[in-house]
Structure formats: C-alpha cells, structure tokens
Amino acid sequence: MEVKVVRDILEVNEVIAQENQRVFSERGIYVLNLMGSPGTGKTTLLERTLERLRERWKVGVIEGDIATSQDAERIARHGVPTVQINTGGACHLDGNMIRGALGELDLEGLDLLVVENVGNLVCPAEFRIGEDDKVMILSVTEGEDKPLKYPLMFQVSSALLLNKMDLLPYVDFDLERFRQYALKVNPRLEIMEISCKTGEGLDRWVQWLEGRISKKRG
Amino acid sequence: MEVKVVRDILEVNEVIAQENQRVFSERGIYVLNLMGSPGTGKTTLLERTLERLRERWKVGVIEGDIATSQDAERIARHGVPTVQINTGGACHLDGNMIRGALGELDLEGLDLLVVENVGNLVCPAEFRIGEDDKVMILSVTEGEDKPLKYPLMFQVSSALLLNKMDLLPYVDFDLERFRQYALKVNPRLEIMEISCKTGEGLDRWVQWLEGRISKKRG
Numbered sequence: 485m486e487v488k489v490v491r492d493i494l495e496v497n498e499v500i501a502q503e504n505q506r507v508f509s510e511r512g513i514y515v516l517n518l519m520g521s522p523g524t525g526k527t528t529l530l531e532r533t534l535e536r537l538r539e540r541w542k543v544g545v546i547e548g549d550i551a552t553s554q555d556a557e558r559i560a561r562h563g564v565p566t567v568q569i570n571t572g573g574a575c576h577l578d579g580n581m582i583r584g585a586l587g588e589l590d591l592e593g594l595d596l597l598v599v600e601n602v603g604n605l606v607c608p609a610e611f612r613i614g615e616d617d618k619v620m621i622l623s624v625t626e627g628e629d630k631p632l633k634y635p636l637m638f639q640v641s642s643a644l645l646l647n648k649m650d651l652l653p654y655v656d657f658d659l660e661r662f663r664q665y666a667l668k669v670n671p672r673l674e675i676m677e678i679s680c681k682t683g684e685g686l687d688r689w690v691q692w693l694e695g696r697i698s699k700k701r702g
Numbered sequence: 703m704e705v706k707v708v709r710d711i712l713e714v715n716e717v718i719a720q721e722n723q724r725v726f727s728e729r730g731i732y733v734l735n736l737m738g739s740p741g742t743g744k745t746t747l748l749e750r751t752l753e754r755l756r757e758r759w760k761v762g763v764i765e766g767d768i769a770t771s772q773d774a775e776r777i778a779r780h781g782v783p784t785v786q787i788n789t790g791g792a793c794h795l796d797g798n799m800i801r802g803a804l805g806e807l808d809l810e811g812l813d814l815l816v817v818e819n820v821g822n823l824v825c826p827a828e829f830r831i832g833e834d835d836k837v838m839i840l841s842v843t844e845g846e847d848k849p850l851k852y853p854l855m856f857q858v859s860s861a862l863l864l865n866k867m868d869l870l871p872y873v874d875f876d877l878e879r880f881r882q883y884a885l886k887v888n889p890r891l892e893i894m895e896i897s898c899k900t901g902e903g904l905d906r907w908v909q910w911l912e913g914r915i916s917k918k919r920g
Contacts, residue, residue, distance in 0.1 A: 504834070521844075522823045523846075540734065551850065552847075554851065603824075603852070623843065625866070630741060633767055633821070650872075651872055664820070
C-alpha cells in the first residue's frame, strides 16, 4: 500500500518533469540539478562558477531550501536572477516545485539554469525536475565509502565534484579507493577534484559545463 | 491528498514507536537515536563511545544504512551485539524497521541500545523509533548556518555533538554564531564540542550519556 503510493508520486513527478524539460528545451536552456549533503559546498561552488560564466552566458538560479533565503541572497549578490523555493520541511525538490518557480523567473534568453537542491545525499536523487544533468558534490571530509553506502545519488549523476581538496592533508580519505568505489557504482561518472577555497580544478569544471551549455544551444 | 498520506504514515509510525518504547522501558534499556549527515562521524563516535562504555554497561547496536553492512562490521569488531538494517533506498529508519530488528537482538540485560540512523540531516528527524533521546552530530566542516536551514533536526535533538573540532583551524566556521543559531532553534539543546580523532570532549559526552543510562536503570 505504502509502496504503491510512493510509485504513484514518482510517476506523477515524472510527467511534470518531462513537461518542464520541454519548456527548457524549446528555449535551448541547459538545466543543471546540483545535489549533495548539507555543507558540502553547493552554494560556494555556484558562486565560483557564476564568477567564471556570467560574462559569456546568461544564467538563472533556483535555490531549494527547507527554510531561509540565505542562499538565494548570496547568489543574487552576483547579479543573477534567482528564485528561492522553501520546501517547508520536504527533503528534496520535485518537478512541481520547479514548475511553480518558473512563473517567477524570466526564461527569456537564458543559456543556463542551475537548480541547487536541498542538502541531502539521498532523496533528491529520486526526483527528476526536468534537468539535462544531475551533478553531485561530495567533500573529502565525508569519507571514501559514500558511493557504496548511498549508491543512487552516484548512479544518477553525470559528474561528481570532489570538493575541499585543500583539506585532504588533514583527513583520512583514500582517493584511489574512492575512485574505485564511485566508478564501480557508475562507470561513466566524470570525477573532478576541486577546491572552492583555492580554485583547484574549477577551470576543468567550468570547461565541462560550458561544453554542455554549447551543445544544448546548438 | 499527498499530505494526508504523509500524515497517515507518521501516525502509524507513532503507534509502533510507542510500542517499541514500552518494550525498552519494561527492561530499563536506555535507547539513543543517533543522527547526522553522511560522513559526519556517527560510526566513529560510536566506536569511541563503546571503547569507553562497554566495561561498565551492556550495549547493543542497530546500524541503519541504505546499503552495505560496513558499519555493522566495524561495530561488531568491538564485541558488541549488532544488527544491520538495510533500508533498500529509504532515507530514514522508522518504528517498524526497529521492531523487525528486535527479533534478531537479545535484549536480555542490555543497559544501552544505540540506533545509528541513515546519514541524512532531514528525514530521520521526522520518525520516532521508540528512543529516549535523539542526539545529532554536526561537523565544523558543514558550516555554522545549518541550524537555520535544517531546523527540525536541531529542534528534536536533546544533545548536539559538534565534531571534527581538530579541523577548525582549516575551515571557516564561526563557533559563536553557530551556538547562537542552534540555541535560537532549540534553547534547551546541549552542545558539546568534540573530536573523535583527538578525543577532545569525549569524556564530557560519555558522562552525559552515562547520566542518562543511570537514570533509566533507576
């Protein structure tokens, strides 16, 4: 009974996500669904990315949080149109929340829409929102065993940003073992080592992202 | 409609959680529900705690994970009866999962049962399992704004262990502001600064825990 309800919710979500995707694709907007645990560095990555992209591309942002509009305020300071979704307790964004937010965002001329999901390594992976790619962030402080213990997030992501590389000397994190685990769960996962603090790896990340945007613009 | 279903699930869970609690209380077992994000240090804290407690108290452990039994194996090495629950995708433990696990755990003579929840700062806070206290771990690497952004977990917890204090010199984490935020959300929250790596603060934590166990044993 409970399983049936969950399946229904996922099926309804899938229909709405596909509608969102059609809206985005008609306008040639590349949509990124950015996921990861609380505090892994999603908003900071987004800030560093906007600094590097906003001269060349028109970017919009949807910020998903359970409460507060702190992240949206941080992003809006970069001069980028930003909409805050407060889920009011819900642990992930879904297609319907994104559809609701589109009424408040001017899609005209946008090249890239970044959706920062609720901080959670589990639930956001289950709900498509109409994105082209899911990208996840994990930090070296979180441990190398995470791909095995939270496999779905790693399976559905196109790319993984391994963040806080500047803290690597101070934590027990086996990089080689991490790569093995992650690629075992998803052999096609693109893994990029970054530090939003030092800037390490951000050029490669931005290059990857611009390749995706260019392809979508056609 | 969807909200109604969610409410039903929570109500059913509450009934089962109360049944579990009766089973534990009849035997004088103090039950701890340990929560926090993936990689924040729940299993390591549990190992350090068992080393300090197991001479004086009989302890049992239930390990909740989406997949793998790695954590249960780590704990079982400490010579403590351990049961692994694999949720198979679900983002939290609930009362019914704990009830199922009790059949595999010998409760006879137990003083303390620790339930390590699925790594998630959101969903586990909503589901009681029959515990005496919820205790949460947050690490200084996760940022001081978390109480405002994920308030429920902080509201339902009796104590908060602020972990990875050894990394404080290398991250931007404002301790004073964190305490303000956390106590604003939950004025009765007991905050203890710890490092499972250096041992800082663990004596105070174990003292707190033993006080609770003693009180329950009566």
